[in-house]
Amino acid sequence: MPGTVRSVRVVLLGPPGSGKGTQAARISSRYGIPAISTGRLLDTEIAAGTPLGRRAESFVRAGELVPDDLVLDLVASRLFGARAAAVLDHVPAGTVVAAAGTGSRAAGTGTAVAEAAVTPVPDVCSGFLLDGFPRTLAQAEAFDARFAAAGCALDVVLDLDVDESTVLARIARRSRDESRLDDDEETARRRLKVFAERTAPLRAYYAARGILRTIDGSGTPDEVAGRIDAVLRSLPDHRH
Numbered sequence: 001m002p003g004t005v006r007s008v009r010v011v012l013l014g015p016p017g018s019g020k021g022t023q024a025a026r027i028s029s030r031y032g033i034p035a036i037s038t039g040r041l042l043d044t045e046i047a048a049g050t051p052l053g054r055r056a057e058s059f060v061r062a063g064e065l066v067p068d069d070l071v072l073d074l075v076a077s078r079l080f081g082a083r084a085a086a087v088l089d090h091v092p093a094g095t096v097v098a099a100a101g102t103g104s105r106a107a108g109t110g111t112a113v114a115e116a117a118v119t120p121v122p123d124v125c126s127g128f129l130l131d132g133f134p135r136t137l138a139q140a141e142a143f144d145a146r147f148a149a150a151g152c153a154l155d156v157v158l159d160l161d162v163d164e165s166t167v168l169a170r171i172a173r174r175s176r177d178e179s180r181l182d183d184d185e186e187t188a189r190r191r192l193k194v195f196a197e198r199t200a201p202l203r204a205y206y207a208a209r210g211i212l213r214t215i216d217g218s219g220t221p222d223e224v225a226g227r228i229d230a231v232l233r234s235l236p237d238h239r240h
């Protein structure tokens, strides 16, 4: 039943093509927490031609990581609402995203929601899902230093475990079905290599903090969602 897990702060880890976006949307709907995808935030900046977008574009196109300072600025803006153009990638209908006594509601799916800009810190920290962030140790450490210290500590990091051939097949299918900046095969391989070198070390970082949970990412989206659900429901302090 929706709403039985609340206030959970989740990171979705996993290589490109592991199904993070699909699962992020499901978790967001099911638990009423906003999903924040740095990949999508970057796409929005690039499409809008903002200074940040212009700095980020060549990295995204090449399958490289965007510099940490840019990504941290984006996440801070989204979480702490410094920017009016905060983007919620997926907010379930009826979810209160901007409290501040106004009770504003976002009913969109994938639209920019300006009210989120006034979301106060405690509300933001009451639950969110980060999809595709952090991707480097420096990002993870900066997040802990800036946000965990402000009462936004992560509860769980879900590591979607999918083998490389499955990931490449999924990326190939996606590049036929969607138009992304970075889904040709060479770039896809580059992104996988970057994941292995820069992002995979986060597993040890979060395992050492006792919050890493490995999820078998094979099978249908429903099967994977069921495994995630079991983990989220087993977390202490998040049940009603």
Ligand code: AMP
Pocket (backbone or CB within 6 Å): 016, 038, 039, 040, 042, 059, 060, 061, 063, 064, 065, 066, 067, 071, 131, 132, 133, 134, 135, 136, 139, 182, 191
């Ligand atoms: P995604 O949609 O999460 O696969 O992200 C698409 C691209 O955006 C990545 O290949 C990177 O170029 C960039 N990107 C997204 N998130 C981050 C991040 N946390 N750090 C650096 N670059 C990122």
